[in-house]
Amino acid sequence: MWxxxxxxxxxxxxxxxxxxxxxxxxxxFALVVLVLFAFALDPSRGVLTRATAGLFWVxxxxxxxxxxxxxxxMEAADSARDGLRLSGLDPAGIFLxxxxxxxxxxxxxxxxxxxGIVVLxxxxxxxxxxxxxxxxxxxxxxxxxxxxxxxxxxxxRVRETLLPLLLLPVVAPVLLAATRAWEAALSGTPSDGNPWxxxxxxxxxxxxxxxxxxxxxxxxxx
Numbered sequence: 001m002w003x004x005x006x007x008x009x010x011x012x013x014x015x016x017x018x019x020x021x022x023x024x025x026x027x028x029f030a031l032v033v034l035v036l037f038a039f040a041l042d043p044s045r046g047v048l049t050r051a052t053a054g055l056f057w058v059x060x061x062x063x064x065x066x067x068x069x070x071x072x073x074m075e076a077a078d079s080a081r082d083g084l085r086l087s088g089l090d091p092a093g094i095f096l097x098x099x100x101x102x103x104x105x106x107x108x109x110x111x112x113x114x115x116g117i118v119v120l121x122x123x124x125x126x127x128x129x130x131x132x133x134x135x136x137x138x139x140x141x142x143x144x145x146x147x148x149x150x151x152x153x154x155x156x157r158v159r160e161t162l163l164p165l166l167l168l169p170v171v172a173p174v175l176l177a178a179t180r181a182w183e184a185a186l187s188g189t190p191s192d193g194n195p196w197x198x199x200x201x202x203x204x205x206x207x208x209x210x211x212x213x214x215x216x217x218x219x220x221x222x
Contacts, residue, residue: 001090001092001093002093002096003093004089004090004093004094005093005094005096005097005100006097007089007093007097008089008093008094008097008098008101009096009097009098009100009101009104010097011097012071012074012098012101013101013104015074016070016101021070022067022070022108022109023108026063026067026070026109027108027109027112029062029063029066030059030060030062030063030109030112030113030116031112031113031116033058033059033062034055034056034059034113034116034117034120034121035120037055037059038120038121048121049121049122049123052117052121052123052182052186053179053180053182053183053186054179054183055117056113056114056117056182057138057179057182059113060106060109060110060113060138060139060142061142061168061171061175063106063109063113064102064106064142064143064146064171065146065163065167067102067105067106067109067143067146068102068143068146068147068149068150068163068167069150069160069163071098071101071102071147071150072150072151072153072154075154076154081154084219085219085220091215091216091219092212092213092215092216094215094219095147095148095151095211095212095215095216096208098147099140099143099144099146099147099208099211100143102142102143102146102147103139103140103143106139106142106143107135107136107139110135110139114131123186124186125185126185126186126187126188126190127184127185127186127188127190127193128185129190130181130184130185130190130194130197131181131182131185133197134177134178134181134182134193134196134197134200135178137197137201137203137204138174138177138178138181138200138203138204140204140207140208141171141174141200141203141207142171142174144207144208144211145167145170145171145174145207145211146167146171147211147215148210148211148214148215148218149163149166149167149170150163151215151218151219152166152218153166173199173203174200174203177196177199177200177203178196178200180193180196181193181196181197181200184196
């Protein structure tokens with residue numbers, strides 16, 4: 001399973017490195033979103049400072065939708081999905097590989113977004129351990145849930161609009177917990193974010209477990 005996962009994550013990342021969609025299209029889009037938030041919320045009233053954590057994770061969520069759609073759009077070209085299904089690779093390994101590729105891309109985009117909120121919003125990144133831990137756990141949860149619902153929507157004509165409708169309610173708890181953890185870190189009280197960090201860890205484990213079990217049947221039906 002793990003060897004198959006490494007094969008899949010290597011394939012997806014090589015395709016991404018050649019196309020550079022994440023860095024040339026998704027990252028600029030995410031930064032534009034941050035700039036638009038800054039225009040919408042007047043920085044002088046302090047609203048932007050209080051909402052920074054939520055705005056960051058909303059931008060991450062939008063990036064995750066694009067990353068998941070991109071991950072399965074690659075498989076739709078030239079019937080690559082059929083080749084993947086008939087390759088004999090372990091479905092759990094395929095799931096872990098595709099989720100890991102999405103997670104790695106999200107971590108790169110999150111680093112860019114974190115630099116963006118420091119520069120654009122003047123935020124100070126206190127509590128680095130809480131920030132790193134909550135970001136890692138939330139990213140794993142988003143990537144795992146996105147991969148499950150990505151393959152579920154992959155075989156449908158309306159997959160571009162169906163995927164957000166299916167995925168957003170499921171990842172809403174992750175968005176809430178990650179925002180609370182970041183709020184605690186940015187406000188300089190990281191100890192208040194520990195319960196949210198633990199909750200994010202639970203979400204990550206649950207979503208990965210569901211993906212390992214359910215990805216095979218969903219891939220066959222896609």
